[in-house]
Amino acid sequence: MTIRTALGIIGHPIGHSISPRFQQAALDSLGINAEYRAYDVEPDDVGAFVDSLRSDAVTGINVTVPHKEAVMPFLDEIDEWATEAGAVNTIVNRDGRLAGYNTDGYGFLRALRESGGLDPAGKSTLILGAGGSARGVVQALLRAEVGGLTVANRTLARAESLVELARSQGVAAEAITLESDRVDDAARSAQLIVNCTSLGMTHGPDETASPLRAAQIPPTALVYDLVYNPALTPLLSEAEQAGATTLGGITMLVYQGAASFEIWLERPAPVGVMMDAAMDAMRG
Numbered sequence: 001m002t003i004r005t006a007l008g009i010i011g012h013p014i015g016h017s018i019s020p021r022f023q024q025a026a027l028d029s030l031g032i033n034a035e036y037r038a039y040d041v042e043p044d045d046v047g048a049f050v051d052s053l054r055s056d057a058v059t060g061i062n063v064t065v066p067h068k069e070a071v072m073p074f075l076d077e078i079d080e081w082a083t084e085a086g087a088v089n090t091i092v093n094r095d096g097r098l099a100g101y102n103t104d105g106y107g108f109l110r111a112l113r114e115s116g117g118l119d120p121a122g123k124s125t126l127i128l129g130a131g132g133s134a135r136g137v138v139q140a141l142l143r144a145e146v147g148g149l150t151v152a153n154r155t156l157a158r159a160e161s162l163v164e165l166a167r168s169q170g171v172a173a174e175a176i177t178l179e180s181d182r183v184d185d186a187a188r189s190a191q192l193i194v195n196c197t198s199l200g201m202t203h204g205p206d207e208t209a210s211p212l213r214a215a216q217i218p219p220t221a222l223v224y225d226l227v228y229n230p231a232l233t234p235l236l237s238e239a240e241q242a243g244a245t246t247l248g249g250i251t252m253l254v255y256q257g258a259a260s261f262e263i264w265l266e267r268p269a270p271v272g273v274m275m276d277a278a279m280d281a282m283r284g
């Protein structure tokens with residue numbers, strides 16, 4: 001494939017994204033003459049923007065909130081993970097044809113296995129949250145043959161929809177609300193706890209809130225927070241107090257970006273360079 005010059009990420013807003021920092025570092029480290037830019041695209045302009053990606057000057061883009069679903073009708077093909085997730089986070093331009101992928105589930109699993117040191121096969125798992133990222137996480141865990149799932153969410157109906165997906169694949173699953181007494185039992189018996197809510201996120205709905213307290217977290221669990229800003233989230237701080245193993249969201253972010261890089265450029269991504277640049281970006 002001819003390497004072209006333009007890569008980037010679209011979202012709205014997009015100023016907070018650290019993807020330009022670690023993707024550009026990856027391109028530069030390999031001497032690839034390409035620029036990775038952030039594009040703030042209004043929802044009404046998504047179709048026109050996606051069409052503009054068919055240009056010879058474009059290799060591909062990442063897609064983030066709130067456009068992951070909105071871009072889908074404008075693409076020529078969509079891979080299996082993205083179809084199942086109902087969301088696209090990576091688009092590649094192949095000679096004017098646009099293909100959509102979703103690398104979030106892959107990034108989640110790679111970070112869990114390589115940085116968290118845990119294979120979810122057969123593991124009892126508590127998922128906190130049931131939004132877009134939780135769907136990708138549940139999908140990835142089902143592929144990895146997770147043992148059983150409890151999904152706790154503020155809005156029960158959204159948790160129920162994820163539980164139906166799990167049960168349709170023969171995995172025992174239960175939906176509860178975040179405030180339910182059942183959260184205690186589910187946390188106590190969990191080997192893996194994953195936060196997919198935006199609680200604790202800088203500029204999110206509640207920056208200081210943790211979905212669990214230390215007393216609810218078993219020291220034997222791995223607590224994985226998808227939130228990556230701040231690095232030490234309120235949940236991870238509670239988990240540390242409980243003596244549990246912790247994993248923040250930054251490695252997932254880098255691994256999903258590395259997978260996008262490999263789709264665009266058909267060569268191995270320099271993951272170490274990307275991780276260092278992401279850490280630098282987090283430090284400000």
Ligand SMILES: NC(=O)c1ccc[n+]([C@@H]2O[C@H](COP(=O)([O-])OP(=O)(O)OC[C@H]3O[C@@H](n4cnc5c(N)ncnc54)[C@H](OP(=O)(O)O)[C@@H]3O)[C@@H](O)[C@H]2O)c1
Nearest residue numbers: 129130131132133154155196197198201205226249252253
């Ligand atoms: N590390 C990574 O690579 C990565 C990738 C994707 C996402 N993330 C992070 O994951 C988080 C969630 O992203 P998303 O795309 O899933 O967002 P989303 O689709 O908007 O879902 C948000 C989730 O948070 C819950 N929530 C929001 N405000 C709440 C509150 N005040 N109290 C209780 N629950 C609340 C929502 O519950 P309801 O259903 O009741 O509204 C829902 O479950 C974000 O912080 C995002 O940055 C990280």
